[in-house]
Amino acid sequence: MVSRRKALTLAGVGVAGAAGVAATAAVLSGGGESATAADTAADGIAFYGEHQAGIVTPAQDRLHFVAFDVITKDRADLIELLQKWTAAAARMTAGHDAGVIGAVSGIAEAPPDDTGEALGLPPSGLTLTIGFGPSLFRTADGVDRFGLAARRPAALDDLPAFRGDALKPELSGGDLCIQACANDPQVAVHAIRNLARIGFGKVTVRYSQLGFGRTSSTSRTQATARNLMGFKDGTNNLKAEDGELLTEHLWATGPDGAEWMAGGSYLVTRKIRMVIETWDRTSLGEQEAIIGRNKGEGAPLGHAKEFDKIDFSRPGADGRPAIPMDSHVRLAHPEQNGGVRLLRRGYNFVDGSDGLGRLDAGLFFMAYQRDPRKQFVPVQRSLAKSDTLNEYIRHESSAVWACPPGVSGPQDFWGRALFT
Amino acid sequence: MRKHLLVPAALLGLTAFGLTGCGKDEPASTGADGPIAVTASDSACEIARAESAAGTVSFKISNTGSKVNEFYIYASGDRVMGEKENILPGVPVELHVELPAGTYEAACKPGMVGDGIRSKFTVTGSAAPLTADQKLADATTSYQRYVKSQTDTLLVKTEEFVNAVKAGDVAKAKALFPVARTYWERIEPVAEIFGDLDPKIDGREDVVAEGMAFTGFHRIEKDLWTTGDISKDGPIADQLLTDVKEIVAKANAEKLSPLQLANGAKELLDEVATGKITGEEDRYSHTDLWDFAANVEGSKAAIAALRPALEERSPDLVTKLDAAFKAVETTLGKHRAGDGWKLHNQLSQAELKELSDVINALAEPISQVAGAIK
Incomplete structure (x- = not known):
């Protein structure tokens, strides 16, 4: 792997860049359908492929997610931006500078086309994944700014209101999103910072979110991580190795309604604030009853091991079901939701404290799926209605995104099929 | 306090050799007819002749309206070739400006706001086109002209402000505060070359942390808007005028290099992004949008001076800049209030x-x- 530092010491930046991309492609050939597990946390993940990286890619440790509003009114400007972004993303995911000149190779009089904080850092498993929000196709006032209204997939519908929603409009929605995941937070932040800079005048940052400590595993090679409530999260997640299930629950197809989304996936993002202090005062028994799993092993209540097949009818000591009827695991389980699955890819967040001496913390929930109307929406309806966990959480933001299929090579760009 | 990287042109080994013959005291050479008469009212801008021969062109501007007026000769991209600010009703002024052959716009700005009332002004005759290097050298001369015009009015307006403060006229001083600052903010990168003067004139309360006294515009601003008691501000006002006079003299003796102009244009926008958008600059009066507009105008003037050179080297960039300046002006324009800003x-x-x-x-x-x- 050619690191930024090594690339810089080679004679020509352009030559080094091409060599780096080739090296990455060779090492990581076959990235696409299957998850491409990098050998180490420092390695690169292939950018080009049938699907966008950053979905079934084994979840990296860190997140920087950003939502943009498009401010240009010019369709050609938007397309040009997507092309520039794609080129910069291909370079950065391979461990190179954002621009062709680089952070330190330009003339002294001009600002560098890379901000420099990732100099010397390896690719660190960086993936960059783009999504398009419903408002890109038609604004809330019904304006079709870019001639895209007719191309909006039916599955890309604004999410309905759910009981208990405490959404902040300024943290919700958006025209475009980019999810940057990496094993080094500096690499993820560097990527978003440079993409935002390339976008000045065409897009404006609506909100962004840093996350750490992945709360889901997206591959059987990964152990299940814990969320800030201290419980394992994502035991029953869709995983990279799930072949058939991915086809059924994750990847959109042309016949689903939008040809340009074939091979893409829909992403739901929800910022879920946890009322940490109240949760921490709750007894262990009550915490476990609310979640429906024990806290140590993560086994369903009444069961021995984390991955035991759940028997929801198994009685507990008092004769009632061991997994309470209003517990989180029961309400969210595919068995209780017509078999629908989600690929969750959320991250913990702590945005400092809230001015009242409480941690401003929680889960930035992210879930990929084939059709939110059939997957996220019914599950969330059920949770919003009955989940006892609701007393300890608050949904503060909400958005839905159409993430197009992967970029096939240097001649292709993010969303090309939508714009041509 | 920010450190500024501007270095006087001489230190960079650059010598500007500007156009000759634009000294202000030279006799007009507009021809037998004498200066071209300009009649500026609150709603019209009548120019006796819309064309002239190349060379030094003289205008005599009479303000027949009730508002204070301004008169400009613009080249393409609103590059100011010559201007007169602060034209008072009933007091005619003359403007002498060196104009090579070309098409210009003449503009009056009643009330000193907006794009002004414009008309075409054509200059004919032979003037050798400038070479690439001359265009860059000319940029510094052109910008120096701008600094001169701004500092002339800065002195006048600061003096008026200082007099109002010393007379204890709170209402008048409040009205003049953002006006005087406009001329300051337009040329701030030049002023900031003289490091010790800038904090004395424009420092905020945090300068105290560096062991300095809190003086200048913002000290008087605080008194005007918080207690309304300016009875003890006479010495501070006097010192402000002394400092402004000193900086004006130094600024006019300075000739900025093209690189300094480019960086100055950027620094003015940095000022907007860090101080004005946030409301930090005028935290007591909240007149930040006046400073905002002035910074943008100053930035545009610096870019305009570089325009002939830039058009030759990077025409795409010029197109981008024109569109981006227009977007700023349109967006800012939504927040006008009377002759000033919200x-x-x-x-x-x-x-x-x-x-x-x-x-x-x-x-x-x-x-x-x-x-x-x-």
Whole structure:
């Protein structure tokens, strides 16, 4: 792997860049359908492929997610931006500078086309994944700014209101999103910072979110991580190795309604604030009853091991079901939701404290799926209605995104099929 | 306190050799008819002749209206070839300006706001086109002209402000505060070359942390808007005028290099992004949008001076800059109030974000100018 530092010491930046991309492609050939597990946390993940990286890619440790509003009114400007972004993303995911000149190779009089904080850092498993929000196709006032209204997939519908929603409009929605995941937070932040800079005048940052400590595993090679409530999260997640299930629950197809989304996936993002202090005062028994799993092993209540097949009818000591009827695991389980699955890819967040001496913390929930109307929406309806966990959480933001299929090579760009 | 990287042109080994014959005391050579008469009222701008021969062209401007007026000769891209500010009703003034053959615009600005009332002004005759290097050298001369015109009015307006403060006229002083600052903010990068004077004139309360006294515009601003008691501000006002006089003399003796102009244009937008959008600059009076507009005008003037050179080297960049300046002007224009601007605390967060977005959109291409003219 050619690191930024090594690339810089080679004679020509352009030559080094091409060599780096080739090296990455060779090492990581076959990235696409299957998850491409990098050998180490420092390695690169292939950018080009049938699907966008950053979905079934084994979840990296860190997140920087950003939502943009498009401010240009010019369709050609938007397309040009997507092309520039794609080129910069291909370079950065391979461990190179954002621009062709680089952070330190330009003339002294001009600002560098890379901000420099990732100099010397390896690719660190960086993936960059783009999504398009419903408002890109038609604004809330019904304006079709870019001639895209007719191309909006039916599955890309604004999410309905759910009981208990405490959404902040300024943290919700958006025209475009980019999810940057990496094993080094500096690499993820560097990527978003440079993409935002390339976008000045065409897009404006609506909100962004840093996350750490992945709360889901997206591959059987990964152990299940814990969320800030201290419980394992994502035991029953869709995983990279799930072949058939991915086809059924994750990847959109042309016949689903939008040809340009074939091979893409829909992403739901929800910022879920946890009322940490109240949760921490709750007894262990009550915490476990609310979640429906024990806290140590993560086994369903009444069961021995984390991955035991759940028997929801198994009685507990008092004769009632061991997994309470209003517990989180029961309400969210595919068995209780017509078999629908989600690929969750959320991250913990702590945005400092809230001015009242409480941690401003929680889960930035992210879930990929084939059709939110059939997957996220019914599950969330059920949770919003009955989940006892609701007393300890608050949904503060909400958005839905159409993430197009992967970029096939240097001649292709993010969303090309939508714009041509 | 920010450290500024501007270095006087002489230190960079650059010598500007500007156009000759634009000294202000030279006799007009507009021909037998004498100066071209300009009649400026509150709603019209009548120019006796819309054309002239190349060379020094003289105008005699009479303000027949009730508002204070300004008169400009613009080249393409609003490059100021010559201007007179602060034209009072009933007091005719003359403007002598060196104009090569070309098409210009003459403009009056009653009330000193907006784009002005414009008309075409044509200059014919033979003038050898400038070479590439001459265009760059001419940029510094052109900008020096701008600094001269701004500092002339800065002196007048600061004196009026100081007199109002010393007379204890709070209402008048409040009205003059953002007006005087306009001329200051337009040329701030030049002023900031003289490091010790800038904090004395324009420092905020935090200068105390560096062991300095809190003086200048913002000290008087605080007294005007918080207690309304300016009875003890006479010495501070006197010192302000002394400091402004000193900086004006130094600024006019300075000739900025093209690179300094480019960086100055960018720094003015940095000022907007860090101090004005946030409302930090005029935290007591909330007149930040006046300073905002002045910074943008100053930035545009610096870019305009470089325009002939830039058009030759990077025409795409010029197109981008024109569009981005227009977007800033349009967005800022929504917040006009009478002859001035709304207060910072009257703008919503969404309106401030919109302003921030257009400044970012302009500042990115402006940051490329220095590299383009190098």
